[in-house]
Amino acid sequence: MLYEKVLYEVNNGTARITINRPEVYNAFDAQTCEELIDAFKRAEVDKSVGVVVLTGAGDKAFCTGGDQSGKDGDYGGRGVIGLPVEELQSVIRDINKPVIARVNGFAVGGGNVLVTVCDLAIASDKAQLGQVGPKVGSVDPGFGTAYLARVVGEKRAREIWYLCRRYTAQEALAMGLVNAVVPHDQLDEEVQKWCDEINEKSPTAIALAKRSFNVDSEMIRAMSSLSMHALKMYYDTDESKEGGNAFREKRKPEFRKYVK
Numbered sequence: 001m002l003y004e005k006v007l008y009e010v011n012n013g014t015a016r017i018t019i020n021r022p023e024v025y026n027a028f029d030a031q032t033c034e035e036l037i038d039a040f041k042r043a044e045v046d047k048s049v050g051v052v053v054l055t056g057a058g059d060k061a062f063c064t065g066g067d068q069s070g071k072d073g074d075y076g077g078r079g080v081i082g083l084p085v086e087e088l089q090s091v092i093r094d095i096n097k098p099v100i101a102r103v104n105g106f107a108v109g110g111g112n113v114l115v116t117v118c119d120l121a122i123a124s125d126k127a128q129l130g131q132v133g134p135k136v137g138s139v140d141p142g143f144g145t146a147y148l149a150r151v152v153g154e155k156r157a158r159e160i161w162y163l164c165r166r167y168t169a170q171e172a173l174a175m176g177l178v179n180a181v182v183p184h185d186q187l188d189e190e191v192q193k194w195c196d197e198i199n200e201k202s203p204t205a206i207a208l209a210k211r212s213f214n215v216d217s218e219m220i221r222a223m224s225s226l227s228m229h230a231l232k233m234y235y236d237t238d239e240s241k242e243g244g245n246a247f248r249e250k251r252k253p254e255f256r257k258y259v260k
């Protein structure tokens, strides 16, 4: 597959996958998801690769989730909601190599879910993380909620989703959402250090460790696949559409008008 919205490079045992849409803060549309899925699979079969880094192009954002500019009840691509997002989250969990999120800026909405499902996350001190779904008429009723609770604890996860606040990298570190925070200009150096350390270890032992970590939360995948259908029904409501419209029109949403 040729990539238009993603960059893929391999260097010294590390595959780096970059969402290359800085004009929309590295939001993903259906094609971006397809390219990301392909890139992760490519990294999995490359025997020279021991670790994968996921990041966003530019200095502003890691990823801001689903691309709101093209959404109207559906994202227009494959899958129940027109965005194979559960497949993307699954491939990050399924590949037998650790995936490190290099969080270079905003990790918001589906972008924060990607940070959550990556094995490890290293953030710039400029990064801001959080969920925005209930502010824009969306939700990730799978890994983004249930697995987030495993990572940061139930109370924090509920706070993150119900209030939709933005958290600094240091706050994210304190709640266990990221593993380390470094000054912005040292991000690449730090990520490289972690990759080199992983690449010195036995790949099979790491692969077994990753799979065994996954077992306990595997049920969330089934829940995610089921709840996509509920999400699609929600996306078709005026209440959900109000969120997307308000974001595009740069105004505050008026969700309560649509409660039946």
Ligand SMILES: CC(C)(COP(=O)(O)OP(=O)(O)OC[C@H]1O[C@@H](n2cnc3c(N)ncnc32)[C@H](O)[C@@H]1OP(=O)(O)O)[C@@H](O)C(=O)NCCC(=O)NCCSC(=O)CCC(=O)c1ccccc1C(=O)O
Residues within 6 Å of the ligand: 023, 024, 025, 027, 064, 065, 066, 067, 068, 069, 081, 083, 085, 086, 106, 108, 109, 110, 111, 113, 114, 132, 133, 136, 138, 139, 140, 141, 144, 231, 247
């Ligand atoms: C990221 C912000 C907080 C940054 O705010 P600010 O600094 O004020 O900058 P802005 O002016 O808002 O944004 C700059 C520029 O980027 C455009 N942009 C930003 N985000 C998006 C986006 N997601 N889609 C399209 N475009 C975006 C913005 O329009 C501006 O462009 P201009 O041309 O300059 O006007 C803030 O931008 C923000 O909050 N963004 C909203 C992000 C958002 O709504 N994300 C989608 C959340 S819903 C979601 O991700 C769930 C959908 C989904 O993917 C999913 C569905 C089902 C199951 C699972 C998932 C999953 O996510 O995993």
